[in-house]
Amino acid sequence: MTDSQSPDQKTVSVRTAEITVAILFMMVAVVVMYDSWRIGAQWGDFGPQSGFFPFYVGLAMFASSALTLFSHIQKSERDSLNFVGKSQFWLVLKVFLPTVVFVALIGQLGIYFSAAIYLAFFMWWIGGYQIQKSIPAGAVLACFLFWLFEQAFKVPLPKGPLEAALGF
Amino acid sequence: MEALESLYHGFGVLNDPQNIMYMFIGLALGVLIGVLPGLGGANGVAILLPLTFSMSPTTAIIMLASIYWGALFGGAITSILFNIPGEPWSVATTFDGYPLAQKGQAEAALTAAFTSSFIGALFAVILITFLAPVVAGFALKFGPAEFFAVQLLTFCSFVGMGGASPFKVVTSMMLGFALAAVGLDSVTGDLRMTFGSTELLRGFDFLIAVIGLFGVGEILQTMEEGLAFRGKSARLHLGSVVQTWRKMPGMWVTLFRSSVVGCWMGITPGGATPASFMSYGLARRFSKNGRNFGKGEIEGVVAPETAAHAAGTAALLPMLTLGIPGSPTAAVLLGGLLIWGLQPGPMLFVEQRDFVWGLIASMYVANVAGFFLVLTTVPLFAAILRVPFSIIAPIILVICAIGAYTVNSALSDVGIMMFFGVLGYLFKKLHYPLAPLVLALVLGDMAEGSFRQAMLLSQGSLSIFWSNWLVGSIMMVAMTMLAWPLISWALERAKLKREHEVVELD
Numbered sequence: 172m173t174d175s176q177s178p179d180q181k182t183v184s185v186r187t188a189e190i191t192v193a194i195l196f197m198m199v200a201v202v203v204m205y206d207s208w209r210i211g212a213q214w215g216d217f218g219p220q221s222g223f224f225p226f227y228v229g230l231a232m233f234a235s236s237a238l239t240l241f242s243h244i245q246k247s248e249r250d251s252l253n254f255v256g257k258s259q260f261w262l263v264l265k266v267f268l269p270t271v272v273f274v275a276l277i278g279q280l281g282i283y284f285s286a287a288i289y290l291a292f293f294m295w296w297i298g299g300y301q302i303q304k305s306i307p308a309g310a311v312l313a314c315f316l317f318w319l320f321e322q323a324f325k326v327p328l329p330k331g332p333l334e335a336a337l338g339f
Numbered sequence: 340m341e342a343l344e345s346l347y348h349g350f351g352v353l354n355d356p357q358n359i360m361y362m363f364i365g366l367a368l369g370v371l372i373g374v375l376p377g378l379g380g381a382n383g384v385a386i387l388l389p390l391t392f393s394m395s396p397t398t399a400i401i402m403l404a405s406i407y408w409g410a411l412f413g414g415a416i417t418s419i420l421f422n423i424p425g426e427p428w429s430v431a432t433t434f435d436g437y438p439l440a441q442k443g444q445a446e447a448a449l450t451a452a453f454t455s456s457f458i459g460a461l462f463a464v465i466l467i468t469f470l471a472p473v474v475a476g477f478a479l480k481f482g483p484a485e486f487f488a489v490q491l492l493t494f495c496s497f498v499g500m501g502g503a504s505p506f507k508v509v510t511s512m513m514l515g516f517a518l519a520a521v522g523l524d525s526v527t528g529d530l531r532m533t534f535g536s537t538e539l540l541r542g543f544d545f546l547i548a549v550i551g552l553f554g555v556g557e558i559l560q561t562m563e564e565g566l567a568f569r570g571k572s573a574r575l576h577l578g579s580v581v582q583t584w585r586k587m588p589g590m591w592v593t594l595f596r597s598s599v600v601g602c603w604m605g606i607t608p609g610g611a612t613p614a615s616f617m618s619y620g621l622a623r624r625f626s627k628n629g630r631n632f633g634k635g636e637i638e639g640v641v642a643p644e645t646a647a648h649a650a651g652t653a654a655l656l657p658m659l660t661l662g663i664p665g666s667p668t669a670a671v672l673l674g675g676l677l678i679w680g681l682q683p684g685p686m687l688f689v690e691q692r693d694f695v696w697g698l699i700a701s702m703y704v705a706n707v708a709g710f711f712l713v714l715t716t717v718p719l720f721a722a723i724l725r726v727p728f729s730i731i732a733p734i735i736l737v738i739c740a741i742g743a744y745t746v747n748s749a750l751s752d753v754g755i756m757m758f759f760g761v762l763g764y765l766f767k768k769l770h771y772p773l774a775p776l777v778l779a780l781v782l783g784d785m786a787e788g789s790f791r792q793a794m795l796l797s798q799g800s801l802s803i804f805w806s807n808w809l810v811g812s813i814m815m816v817a818m819t820m821l822a823w824p825l826i827s828w829a830l831e832r833a834k835l836k837r838e839h840e841v842v843e844l845d
Contacts, residue, residue, distance in 0.1 A: 185769070192769055196510050203517045206532045218795040221529035224787045225520040232513035235506040242506070254768065259563045263764070266562045270555075270736050274753050282744070286737045290730075298729025312734065316741070324390055326745055 182260055186251035189243040196236035203229030265297055281331025287313035342469050349696030352397060353704060361394075361402040362701060366709045369409015374417055374720045376561050378735055379426050380410040380651070380668040381777070382553040385546045386742030388675050396679040397694050401701040403675060404655070407668050408460070408705050411611070411651045412713045413720065415452035415644055419445060420721055428611035428647040431619040435632060435639030442635050446575055449717060450583040455594060455641040457710040459649035462598035463605065464702045467656050471688070471699070474660040478685035483792035484803045486661075486684075488813040490786040492820065493663050494775065496607050499823030503772045511766070512775035518543040519783025526791065538751050545674055545780040546746045549667070551756040552773050554739040556763020558732055575717055583637070590638055593622050597642045601649025605665050606657055611650040618646030652702065659695060660685055662785065667774050670781045 207222030207229060214220070255263070269292055276285035291309030294300045300308075320326045321339070330339060353359070372383035384403050391399035414426030419436035432452060439448035481489070494512055498505045521532045522542025533539040587594070597618040604614035622642035623632040632639045654665030655672070662683035664670035676683045687695055713720075743756035766773055779786075797803035805811045819826070 189769055192765060192771075193510075196514070199514070199517070203520075203532065206534070210529045210531060214799050219791055219799070221524040221527045221531055224790060225517060225531060228513050228516040228520065232510055232517065235509035235513065239504065239506045239510065242504075255563065263559050263563050266732065266736075267559060267761075270733075271757060273737075274740060274757055277740070277744075277753060278750055282737075282741065289737065290733045293733035294729055297732075298727055300729075308730070316737065320741065326390065327748070328741060328744060329750060 180257040181253050182257055183254050184248060184251035185254050186243055186246055186248055188254040190240060193236045193240035193243065197233055197240070200229045200233035200236060203232065266293075269293060269296070277329055279331060281334055282328045283313045283317050284331055284333045286316060342472055345472065345692065345696045346468055346700060348692065349698075349700030350704075352693050352697035353401075353700045358398050358401050358697070358701070359704075361398050362405045362705050363708065363712075365402040365405025366409040366705060366712055369406035369411075370413035370416075370709075370713060370716070370720055371409075371723070372406065373410035373413020373426055374723060375731060375735060376417070376423060376557065378738075379553055379557070380407050381666075381671050382550045382557075382739070382742075383410060384668055384671045384675075385549040386554070386738060388546060388671065388678070389742070389745035391675070392678070396676070396681055396691075397697045399675065399679060400672065400694065400698050401705075403672055404698060404701060405705045405709070407651065407672070408702070408709050409712075410668075411460070411648050412453060412456055412709050414647075415456065415640075416449065416713070416717060416720055417724060419448045419452060419640070421724060428615045428651070429643070430612070431615040431643035431647075432640055434619065434643075435634075435636050438633070438635030439637070439640065444635065446579040447583045447637060448640050449575060450580045450714070451587070451637045451640050452644045453710055453713050454584065454587055455597070455645040456648040457706055458594055459598050459601050459645035459647070460652045460702070460706045463602050463649040463652035463656075464699070464706065466602055466653060467659075467702070468699055471656055471660050471695075474656070475685040475688040478661055479689075480809075481685070482810075483789040483796065484806065485810045485813065486789040487786060487793050488804060488810045488817060489661055490663060490782060490789065492813055492817040493657075493782075494779070494786075495817040495820035497772070497775045497778075499820035503770055505824040507769075507771045508775050511771045511773070512779045515776040515779025516783045516786075518548070518776075519545075519780050520787070525784075526788075541747065541749075543755070543780065544746055544752065545777065546671070547743050547752050547756050548759050548780055549671055549777055550739050550743050551759025552763035552766070552777070553667070554742075555736065555756060555760025556767060558736060559760060559764040560767050561728075562732065575714055580714065586637060587641075590641055593626060593638050593642050594645055596621060596625070597645035598649045601646035601651075602653040604646070605650035605653025607665065611647040611654070611666060614650035615643035615647040619643045652706075655698075655702075658683065659687060659698075663782065664778060667777045670778050674781050 204226055207226035210222045211220035212222035212226035214223075269289060273285050273289035276288070279285075280288075287309040289309070290312050291302075291305045294305035294308060295302055298305070320328055368387070369380075369383070372378045372380070378386075384406055387406060388403065391402060394402070410426060411428070414424060414429035415432050415436070418424045418429040418432040419440050422433050422437040422440075424430040424433055436448045436452065439445065497508050497512065517532070519542070522530070522540055524531050530540070600618045600621065601611075601614045604617065605611065619632075619639065619642050622638055623629045626632070626638050628636050628638055651666060651668070654669040656665070658664040658669045658673050662673065664673045673683055681687065681691060681694065739756065740753050743752050744750065746752060763773065765771075766776075793803050797806075803810075804814050
């Protein structure tokens with residue numbers, strides 16, 4: 172990994188991240204155990220009850236995360252490396268956030284139109300392409316996907332008002 | 340020889356133009372997937388799986404398996420030319436592959452990589468041909484307790500041989516089991532962990548998880564490294580290919596050792612990635628050219644590539660015979676079997692001969708075809724990598740979204756994919772292994788089913804797992820694997836202590 176060498180600004184330490192994630196896992200494990208206990212985690216009239224297996228799964232998950240937690244609590248904060256550099260994390264968000272918007276748009280605009288917007292935006296924002304170039308590129312790629320899935324493979328994907336207006 | 344007869348029968352199944360056509364489509368797509376970072380064997384197959392729902396299972400598995408072979412070949416191209424492993428199992432190939440390319444010997448490195456991949460795969464396929472029917476015949480005697488014991492062994496092996504922190508392996512595995520349990524319990528009809536949500540009734544589909552964890556997660560991590568492709572171009576000429584081939588017989592020891600390591604790691608759920616590292620390490624230690632490793636030594640390309648391909652191929656042996664996949668990609672293929680309505684396990688060899696032997700025969704043909712395909716099309720695939728990542732990345736993400744949607748035609752699945760993407764990124768950053776999660780998610784229902792059946796047979800007594808020598812010895816091995824981190828830690832301490840005493844005596 173590049174975390175250690177990069178002179179990038181600090182965000183959180185690996186230790187903090189490890190501890191947070193371990194605690195999150197322990198919380199998930201408690202939820203799993205709680206719900207399994209609710210529906211019955213013992214021996215029923217017809218063999219093990221529904222919650223029997225998941226209950227012990229939850230228990231094992233709790234125990235293993237607790238051990239991970241303790242092994243990291245023991246380590247000193249000073250020696251811990253940076254989890255991710257600030258600019259690195261910004262790069263990740265730069266990819267992640269538009270993708271979330273794209274996924275959210277699929278329901279309204281259909282997958283092809285939102286893909287065209289997303290591709291064009293991505294090329295402009297991260298690739299640094301001129302808008303005059305990225306918009307046609309996004310449109311062409313979306314049309315290609317449309318041809319590939321709707322025409323060639325005959326897989327129906329979510330379509331929006333634009334496709335409806337064009338008669339598909 | 341019964342196996343040869345069945346194999347002959349398998350070639351008969353393959354003798355269908357449609358199957359051959361899909362094999363080539365699969366191979367080409369596979370190499371493409373292998374070359375592109377963010378699209379790997381596991382999620383590439385997962386994305387394309389829904390497209391095969393309408394095909395016959397035999398055609399579908401031939402195409403999907405070919406994607407896997409193609410991806411195994413393709414990973415080497417980017418490792419050698421660009422110093423970017425297209426697949427996790429080709430990381431070890433970069434150690435010597437890229438230095439070779441820098442020295443202007445990219446052709447030799449590529450030829451050696453492809454040829455040794457091919458040899459590793461061939462070794463594994465021959466092993467499958469002769470060993471699979473034997474294992475399947477043996478497994479026909481298994482009851483639920485034995486099946487659970489074998490499944491337990493699979494999961495315990497992750498702890499014993501995974502290399503990652505054993506606690507993290509268990510956490511990741513248990514998360515997989517817990518996610519597999521969500522939804523309607525098919526035995527009692529109870530709702531588990533749905534918390535009143537109708538979206539969760541269907542449970543978590545492993546295909547969505549694979550696409551998110553391996554696809555979206557990988558892209559996010561790749562982005563963090565601010566990827567820019569700066570690579571060597573390559574075109575393979577017959578002269579240099581033949582020249583490299585001449586050197587290959589001299590490395591037969593490495594080839595053989597790597598094939599054995601690969602097959603072993605593939606059958607046990609180590610998978611192709613640890614196999615490639617282990618094989619590289621062994622070769623560096625035992626080869627007489629060991630000192631040159633890392634500076635551009637052909638043998639350093641041969642060792643990991645042979646092992647990775649042998650492991651990838653051998654991973655199908657336990658999947659076909661026991662219903663237990665040896666690698667994440669094999670797990671996705673296993674999920675495919677379930678979707679096509681086939682029950683994986685030893686009965687497959689009795690009831691679905693066309694399917695099983697068609698697949699095994701296709702492994703021979705696809706690996707030969709794939710070998711020549713990559714040898715001839717390297718410049719084409721290398722050119723794809725010259726397309727900037729800011730264009731490739733969003734296309735891959737759109738394809739991931741489409742793949743996630745098509746599994747159940749549900750929009751909410753695309754959101755779940757994004758969630759798994761974040762999880763995959765976190766897992767990679769904190770070194771939680773992904774393979775146990777995927778395997779547990781795929782095998783969860785089966786493992787729980789065989790556990791329940793065994794418990795019913797024994798009226799709730801765990802003693803059924805020690806009731807005969809077969810199940811007892813499998814359980815013993817499983818327990819040893821589970822305790823292995825502890826055992827090796829104790830051995831290490833004992834050794835240190837002894838050394839300490841020796842020093843004191845001096």
